[in-house]
Amino acid sequence: MRELIRKDQDRQQLRSLLLAGAASAPMAQVDDAYFESLRERVRGAARTAGKTRGKS
Numbered sequence: 907m908r909e910l911i912r913k914d915q916d917r918q919q920l921r922s923l924l925l926a927g928a929a930s931a932p933m934a935q936v937d938d939a940y941f942e943s944l945r946e947r948v949r950g951a952a953r954t955a956g957k958t959r960g961k962s
Contacts, residue, residue: 934940
């Protein structure tokens with residue numbers, strides 16, 4: 907039962923974030939450079955997470 911409640915809360919939070927994002931004004935031009943910068947951020951976060959996990 908707790909798992910169902912948690913999943914519903916997660917779903918509601920995601921819906922709220924999506925609606926807020928859809929209602930907000932664009933802040934940056936969305937082009938190839940924008941998506942490449944996002945990829946680099948994700949790669950950097952993955953490298954950092956991998957280093958952190960290896961220190962256990």
